[in-house]
Amino acid sequence: MTTTPIKSVDWEVFVAALVGVEVIVDAAQVAKLSQDYHTFSPILQRQLAGKVGDIVVRPATEAEVLQVAAVCAKYRVPVTVRGAGTGNYGQCVPLHGGVILDMSRMQRIPWIEAGIARLEAGVKLATLDKKARVSGWEIRMAPSTYRTATIGGFIAGGSGGIGSITYGQLRDRGNLLALKVVTIEDEPRVIELRGDDVQKVNHAWGVNGIIIELEIPLAPAYPWVEIIVTFDDFMTAARFGQALGNADGMVKKLITVFASPIPSYFTALRQYIPDKTHAAFLIVAESCLELLPGLIQEYNGKLTYQKSAQDVGKGVNLGEFTWNHTTLHTRSVDPSITYLQSLFPTDKSLQTVEHMFHHFGDEVMMHLEFIRVNGTVIPAALQLVRYTTEERLNEIMRYHEANGVFIANPHTYIIEDGGRKQMDPEQLKFKQMVDPYGLMNPGKIRALMTQ
Amino acid sequence: MTTTPIKSVDWEVFVAALVGVEVIVDAAQVAKLSQDYHTFSPILQRQLAGKVGDIVVRPATEAEVLQVAAVCAKYRVPVTVRGAGTGNYGQCVPLHGGVILDMSRMQRIPWIEAGIARLEAGVKLATLDKKARVSGWEIRMAPSTYRTATIGGFIAGGSGGIGSITYGQLRDRGNLLALKVVTIEDEPRVIELRGDDVQKVNHAWGVNGIIIELEIPLAPAYPWVEIIVTFDDFMTAARFGQALGNADGMVKKLITVFASPIPSYFTALRQYIPDKTHAAFLIVAESCLELLPGLIQEYNGKLTYQKSAQDVGKGVNLGEFTWNHTTLHTRSVDPSITYLQSLFPTDKSLQTVEHMFHHFGDEVMMHLEFIRVNGTVIPAALQLVRYTTEERLNEIMRYHEANGVFIANPHTYIIEDGGRKQMDPEQLKFKQMVDPYGLMNPGKIRALMTQ
Ligand SMILES: Cc1cc2nc3c(=O)[nH]c(=O)nc-3n(C[C@H](O)[C@H](O)[C@H](O)COP(=O)(O)OP(=O)(O)OC[C@H]3O[C@@H](n4cnc5c(N)ncnc54)[C@H](O)[C@@H]3O)c2cc1C
Ligand SMILES: Cc1cc2nc3c(=O)[nH]c(=O)nc-3n(C[C@H](O)[C@H](O)[C@H](O)COP(=O)(O)OP(=O)(O)OC[C@H]3O[C@@H](n4cnc5c(N)ncnc54)[C@H](O)[C@@H]3O)c2cc1C
Structure with a gap:
């Protein structure tokens, strides 16, 4: 498998071979479609600046994809596949130019x-x-x-x-x-x-x-209800999140917990979250609704917002303030803020969460997303970081790791340096078979660089 | 609250007051409707022998229930409410005679x-x-x-x-x-x-x-598939059960694991479970079906039986060999066998299961039912016990408890001595309010005996 693709391509000849397939050559558009949301990371922003593809190809059918693949293989052109380009690690940014293969026209649902x-x-x-x-x-x-x-x-x-x-x-x-x-x-x-x-x-x-x-x-598709609960104390909010996560009889889709001042960045929701309070954002099945007040009371929470299942689609969409949308909203107010991606150890008493919350104070603002991992509910987190230097950012991540927190570094475009640590040998073997010329998203796999 | 109900009732007067409500006075029928499935326990069998109600009342509407309640209150008659009488702890057996209140005619679904x-x-x-x-x-x-x-x-x-x-x-x-x-x-x-x-x-x-x-x-209502997987080694079967339980992407309804020789008591299923093998009985959503072989292979299992979602209702119903039906089928072959009800400690490596399996050998045959408890999948168990004496049965239970296994003793008709250990004060308070004469299922609450 070649890892350095051939770079000298006669693009006119290349495009001619793609007859029938939609192609974009306009430089501004190509540049735009060479981007994704790696801009949340100041590190990636710097590393990927100026990386663009040569053309964008937009197949609409399997036959067209096969045609594009054959032409790319023939001319040894790098291929960066792209969906909507909302990825956060520069996965969609071509390191060696070539074709941006935009898949967004393939929209059938058989x-x-x-x-x-x-x-x-x-x-x-x-x-x-x-x-x-x-x-x-x-x-x-x-x-x-x-x-x-x-x-x-x-x-x-x-x-x-x-x-x-x-x-x-x-x-x-x-x-x-x-x-x-x-x-x-x-x-x-x-x-x-x-x-x-x-x-x-x-x-x-x-x-x-x-x-x-x-x-x-x-x-x-349960009828879902969106809810905000506020708390005076962060750890109580976190424990409430864990307790709801553990409540097997309550069907839920989202349990997010924000430490103050994160909610203050959500302009559209400020009326529901008093200053200095911490908040849980929930999406639960309508059938849990009568049981929730009891649990909220146990943790001294206050239900401040509720959107019923019938109103879904109207007004704000709570989900769009969670996961990495939290980072998006925060950065739209303060672009100097960046984030982490982490998974806390299995420990229902949340000791490590508490430790990190106090240890970093305002520099690392806690944003928990409770998820099931191997059968147990634990907090994942996309903490917001007041960025100063790359060294400090790395130090923060190392400190988490030293304390048993798994970090999926979102400040790298190398697969192995992110969440996965090691490239799955099966995936590499499969790559050898389906991409013999090493044209697909080149430069993102460490294992192939050291070969 | 009175705890010893008045016993001398003129049943003719009593029945006359129930005009319009279905009443059964035939002694054979009343005796039958005074029974439940406490017979799985040799202890309860002895303790509850001969306990029968005086009459059975079968209301069909709320108005009739109110009428019955008033008459029972007036004559201070004990009331044992009854559904289908399939309970296992003699909950439905009247200790002090009186009315068996059969609720099975109330069948509306508003x-x-x-x-x-x-x-x-x-x-x-x-x-x-x-x-x-x-x-x-x-x-x-x-x-x-x-x-x-x-x-x-x-x-x-x-x-x-x-x-x-x-x-x-x-x-x-x-x-x-x-x-x-x-x-x-x-x-x-x-x-x-x-x-x-x-x-x-x-x-x-x-x-x-x-x-x-x-x-x-x-x-x-997923389309459900019923499956039997066999294993040469019991602990591998148990670990398979735990792994499937932990697999958050696989939707399931049942994970039962039987140590050999339990499956040999299931006459209808013998062809699917070779002698000396251990078995997992599963009900999983059809959408997991393609993923199951991979997991089965990891644990050296063998899929020997599969009933597709379309065939549900035809042939055997796997669920009816699990939970306490396991005990039922086993006792129909060997009535000297009885059972335990237990909950193993949270420990995904199943060490306590392994210890008990080896410690008791054939005397306590392992029957695991994986369930979610407080957000984590752990094995509950309804172990089959080769009964010898009450002392030995108690010794077996104490040994489990000493090793961190929670026992919900199924050999007692006292609420607190079973799974719950202590009567919920809220329930007692509510009893005081709704049953001021202490007529409901008298003799089953320890807290009221010592008053
Ligand atoms: C505000 C915000 C919030 C986010 N929240 C989340 C979140 O909650 N959870 C989460 O997982 N992610 C999240 N992300 C990341 C991202 O939005 C999602 O992972 C999203 O699903 C990516 O889809 P996309 O179509 O935009 O993929 P793209 O960004 O276009 O592509 C992502 C990767 O997939 C490859 N790819 C795309 N299509 C194909 C194809 N057809 N064949 C082969 N490879 C292909 C690309 O080459 C690239 O490596 C978030 C991002 C932002 C900006
Ligand atoms: C083979 C076998 C397998 C079993 N498997 C399971 C199992 O998997 N899980 C499980 O939980 N149980 C199991 N059981 C126990 C029992 O079958 C179930 O709990 C069943 O749901 C009881 O329903 P029933 O209508 O038969 O109740 P009954 O036995 O009639 O009553 C149970 C108790 O509820 C009270 N009661 C009944 N109706 C009312 C009412 N309307 N108002 C107030 N009180 C009332 C009765 O007084 C009694 O105390 C099993 C039993 C057997 C024999």
Whole structure:
């Protein structure tokens, strides 16, 4: 497998070979479609500045994807696959130019059955959700970007989100049923992976196959209620979140806990969150509604906002203040703030959370997202960091790790340096097979650099 | 509150006062309706032998229940409420004669909405399930007796069952939404308890109010598949069960693990479970089906039986070999066998299970039911015991407790000596209010004996 793609391409000849496929060559548009949301990280902002593709190609069918793949293989052109470009680690930013393969026109949904959907990679999560709801189902988990993000991009670049409190993360067995990928070879093939084999491509950042179609399990579409509860004390808020997470009889989709002053960055919600209070943002099934006041009372919380299931779609959407939307809203007020991604150790008493909360004070503002990990509810966190220097940022991350907190570093564009630490050998093997010329998203895998 | 009810009743006068309500006086029938399944316990069998009611009353409406309650209060007659009489602790057996109040004619289902049902106490669980499925819902959890058991009896006398792997137990906040009870007073009242107040009556064995109507949350009716997996090694089977329980992306309704020779007692299933092998009985959503082989392989299991969702209702029903049906089937072959009810400590490595398995060998045959407790999947167990003496049975239970296993002793008809250890003061307070003459299921509460 070659790791340094050939760079001298006659783009006119190249584009001519793509006859029938939509192509964008306008430099401003190409530059825009070479971006993603790595800008949340001051480190990545610097490292990826000026990285752009040469052209954007927008296939609409499997046949067109095969055509593009063949042409890219022939001319040894790097390929950066792109969904909606909402990824946070520069996964979509081409390090070596080439083709930006925009999958967002592939929007067919072949079928939705009881509990399973088959859909093309470019389908927006919100579109699937709307369609599935007609028959009583919805997506199991979604990033807070679900209005724009594509399912292909979520599987290839995301990890979990709203819904992970019940179903765990995308990597968990059962949350992805099948994948159809196109290879980049002289004669590109279509390969369908099913069952455990999906792990060969799951969360692989578009390095080993162009995902064109997927099968994912669905969740029942409960009538959901959105709720804000405020607390005078942060640890009480956190313990409330853990207790609700542990309450097996209560069906939930989101348990987010913010330390003050994070909620003060949410302009649209200020009326519901008094200054200096800490807040829990919840999405729970309507059937829990009568039971929630008892739990809130146990933790001295105050319910300040409630949007009923019938009003979903109206007014603010609470989910769009959670997960990395928290960082988005905060940065829109104070762009010097950046964030961490972490997973606290299994410990229902939340000692490590408490320690970090006090240890860093205002420099690292606590933002917990409770999720299920290996059968147990624990807090993930996307802490907001008042950024000073790269050294200090690294120091903060090392301190967390030294105290048993797992850090998925969001300030790197190298797969292994982020959440995963080591490239799955199966994924590398699969890459060798489907991308023999090493054209897919080159420069993102450490294991291939040291070869 | 009186605790010793008045015993001399002129039954002719009494029955006359019940004009319009169905009454059974035939001694054979009354004796039959004074029984439950306490016979699984040699201890209870002896203690409760010969205990029968005087008459059976079968109201069909709220008005009739109020009428019965008033008459019982007037004549100070003990009342033993009864659903289907499938309880295991003699909860339905009258210690002081009196009226057996059979609720099984109260079968209305006022409404089923998205995720919630309201129903009368005498509705059979299977009936509710069938009706809810029409709109895509089903009961969250059910005892293996769901074909005959009533919802009133399940709430008043049960704990959980098939479905508890996902939703925990009946006592967990959120699994019961509202209760309507009739008091036994000179002028009986109807009281509706909602939200956390339901705990005043939840699992109270019919000592503090006649439940006439309930509101319970429903679960989505996935297409379910029934599966048997066999293993050469018991602990590998147990670890497989734990791993499947921890797999957040796999939707399940049942994970039961049997040590050999338990499966050999299931005559109808012998062809699927080779001699000397251990078995896992599973009910999982169809959408997990492709992922299961990978997990089974990791644990060297062998899938020997699979019934697809379309075939549910045909052939054997796997659920009816689990929970206390395991004991039923085993006792039908060897009536000298009895059982335990226990909850292993939270420990995903299952060390205590392993210790007990080896410690007791064939005397205590391991039967695990994985359930969620406070947000974590742990094995409950209904171990089968080769009974010798009461002393040895107690010794076995004490040994478990000494090793951190929680025992809900099924060999006692005293509430506090079973699973609950102490009577909830709120339940006692509520009893004082709704049963001022102490007529309801007298003799089952230790706290009232020592008064
Ligand atoms: C405000 C904000 C909030 C966010 N919240 C969350 C969150 O809650 N949870 C979460 O997991 N993420 C979150 N993210 C990250 C991101 O939005 C999601 O992961 C999203 O699902 C990515 O989808 P996309 O279509 O934008 O993918 P893109 O960013 O376009 O692509 C992501 C990766 O997938 C690859 N890829 C895309 N399509 C394909 C394909 N068809 N075949 C092969 N590879 C492909 C790309 O090459 C890239 O490596 C957030 C980001 C932002 C900016
Ligand atoms: C083979 C077998 C398997 C079993 N499996 C399970 C299991 O998996 N899980 C489980 O939890 N249980 C199990 N049980 C126990 C029992 O079957 C269930 O708890 C069942 O739900 C009881 O319902 P029932 O209608 O038979 O109640 P009954 O036995 O009639 O009554 C149970 C208790 O509730 C009270 N009660 C009944 N109706 C009312 C009412 N309307 N108002 C007030 N009090 C009332 C009674 O006085 C009694 O104390 C099993 C029993 C057997 C024999």
